[in-house]
Amino acid sequence: MKSLSSEMQVFLEYIEQKQLKLTPHRELILETFLKHEGHRSVEDIYRVVRESDPRIGYTTVYRTMKILLACGLARAIDLADGMTRYEHLYNHEHHDHMICMQCGKSIEFYNAEIESIQDSASEQLGFKVLDHKLQIFGLCNECRT
Ligand SMILES: [Zn+2]
Ligand SMILES: [Zn+2]
Ligand SMILES: [Zn+2]
Structure with missing residues (x-):
């Protein structure tokens, strides 16, 4: 089998x-x-x-x-x-995204500090986090120039 x-x-x-x-x-x-x-x-x-x-x-x-x-x-x-x-x-592994609004490219990133800030912000409001998505919109390195 x-x-x-x-x-x-x-x-x-x-x-x-x-x-x-x-x-x-x-x-x-x-x-x-x-x-x-x-x-x-x-x-x-x-x-x-x-x-x-x-x-x-x-x-x-x-x-x-x-x-x-x-x-x-x-x-x-x-x-x-x-x-x-x-x-x-x-x-x-968990990751979040930066998205270029010009070429549509998405960049995956992980930042432990951002993650823990999100957790403590939720905790302060008595909120239990089950999942989150962080999307940052802007222009990538190539499209900015
Ligand atoms: Zn995240
Ligand atoms: Zn771009
Ligand atoms: Zn991804």
């Missing part, structure tokens, strides 16, 4: 709990999403899965990405171009 990836186990547990089914389409979408790091829209993933199976519909990709979000495998990010993109969340 082929051993399941821990991502697949997370996925299976969730869909079982929600009484959904593991269809070959959902499985292919999950595998495609897991294969590459980076920020991808439903469109991007749709284009790639169609190469393996042209019968997969856009709605199936869209709905499956919602499942990946809900079960904690994916994280949604807003790069300010009106399109939601997804990146890996499970087993990945």
Whole structure:
């Protein structure tokens, strides 16, 4: 028996709990999403899965990405171009984004000081943090000049 990836186990547990089914389409979408790091829209993933199976519909990709979000495998990010993109969340180090409003480039960064300030600001207000996204919008190094 082929051993399941821990991502697949997370996925299976969730869909079982929600009484959904593991269809070959959902499985292919999950595998495609897991294969590459980076920020991808439903469109991007749709284009790639169609190469393996042209019968997969856009709605199936869209709905499956919602499942990946809900079960904690994916994280949604807003790069300010009106399109939601997804990146890996499970087993990945936390990071935030700087987004260039001219060329659309997104830069990943982590700053321990910013993280702890966010925590203490929440704590002071008695707020329990479950997740956060910090997006900084501006111009990248190349676009500023
Ligand atoms: Zn952060
Ligand atoms: Zn730029
Ligand atoms: Zn990222």
